[in-house]
Amino acid sequence: MKAEGLTVHEHAGWKTHNRDAASGRAFGPVIGVLIHHTGSHDDKELCFKGRSDLPGPLCHAWLGKTAGLWMIGNGRTNHAGYADIDVLNAIRAEKPLPHDDVAKADGNDCLYGLEIENRGKGGDPYPAAQYRQAVLWAAAICRAHGWSEKSVAGHKECQPGKIDPSFDMDDFRAAVKKQLAAGPGRTEPTKPAGKPRVDLSRLVKAAKTDPGAKQGHISYLTGTNLTEAALVELGYLAKSHAGDGSFGSTTVAAYAKWQRHLGYTGADANGIPGKSSLSRLGERTGLFTVVA
Template sequence: MATPLSAAKTLSALKTEGLTVHEHAGWKTHNRDSATGKSFGPVIGVLIHHTAGHGDKELCYKGRSDLPGPLCHSWLGKTDGLWMIGHGRANHAGLVDLDVLNALREEKPLPHDDQANADGNDCLYGLEIENLGDGKDPYPDAQYRNAVLWAAALCRAHGWTEKSVAGHKEVQPGKIDPSFDMDDFRADVKKQLATTVGKSTPGKPLPGTATKPRVDLSRLVKAAKTDPGAKQGHVSYMAGTNLAEAALVKLGYLSKTYAGDGSFGTTTVAAYAKWQHHLGYSGADANGIPGKISLGKLGDKTGLFSVVA
């Protein structure tokens, strides 16, 4: 645990890491501390989000009628660069899994987020990255690189490793952001932390950086076996299911009407079976339950995801 950086030290850390930083008017005093009666800190890590929209810097600053701003500490645009949005407590994390917070604090592997029993706004810095988050909207190399620099800067300032970095989808059940793979992102933060600060090149992509999201085969198989027989709208693995459905829609095996709800239901199973038949499978091998080869080919064919078994 650590005391949150002052506004001046935050700016210094980000700029030293190699970032060009823009400052929204009023950001240094824009927070939810007084309104909630809860101060920000001690801090234990950084949280990465996607905005699920475009042109949403002002939304992140002002918030919504049901969720006042700031909605993050920094906003990272596709072409507009990095902007400071708030300093102090921000409405970005919400209720998260206490076990995951404890793992971040101790820099241990993150457990599965199956509860929402702790306030993440108390202790996590938040970055919102401008992106639709549908698995198809790309992250420009410069934008992704700057996200890595942002996370590395805060980790470096506090003496943390990449293990203090998490995605919203890793701390709060049901969230899917960000729509890139967090293991890849942490690996890139680790590479950045191994460099000498002041020598980074903003906008230069890291060699071998993989921004394509990954689908966990075992979790998707469980969803395909569980969701059809469960209550209508049951969701076992939202992020992976949505990516698989988007791929099936792209290839014409599934109507867009039935995609994007996170549920691997009977219609999705039937659509996946058609994909398996297309690959030459039959019988029990074309039952609509994803396999490593068929899922890998689906991701490769559409370019939407890679597979981790």
């Protein structure tokens, strides 16, 4: 990491801080890196110590908004949780990631984890320096293992229901690829963190298909989860009904409430997203942008 150009801070005890003995499982062989946002601020110690329901360490490294990069754990850490085995296999093979619709494999066994200090909501941007350090962290580990940027994934790409990190992972991987090509220690300009993109046509298809499909059917997991997270943030959908990736009847009803709030009536407030209403939902919450 230092060779990549990072300033590295070391939390006391990080070199022996892990969940190996407690879980009875060793860390590795490692196949890739996983990117998270913390969902809060001033949470370095939380990531080191953990919570009452989830013991620390909660990552291998924590990246503050202004505090820089801190080493937190060395070995197995509680950051990835259960992941989709198809996604893990794709990371291992450095192939395009499939939809993460089932979480039965333990990602803590095989993934490095970075927690980035950010609430993950609109109005909480990633400073350019912080985002750049995240790119360097991922590139440093990929370089050490001989991996490409295809070994980098977001938590939202591995575990159903997750929306972190709250920036576009394709943009992030492109920045990692650029850094790997430049070589360690090179200063390469990095574009600012871009918001995730929701494909309107795919979301419309999900809103029309999922309500009548069998329980657990998923048409467009990432876009649905982001839309539901926005509806939850604005109070139109209960959190208990969000995050399963299915644009079901409850989500349709919640989206219709949002449409009526915007002044739509009749067939224009039927819960099927339109470009204007979806764009305004993304802008209002800051969680995503829309592509047609």
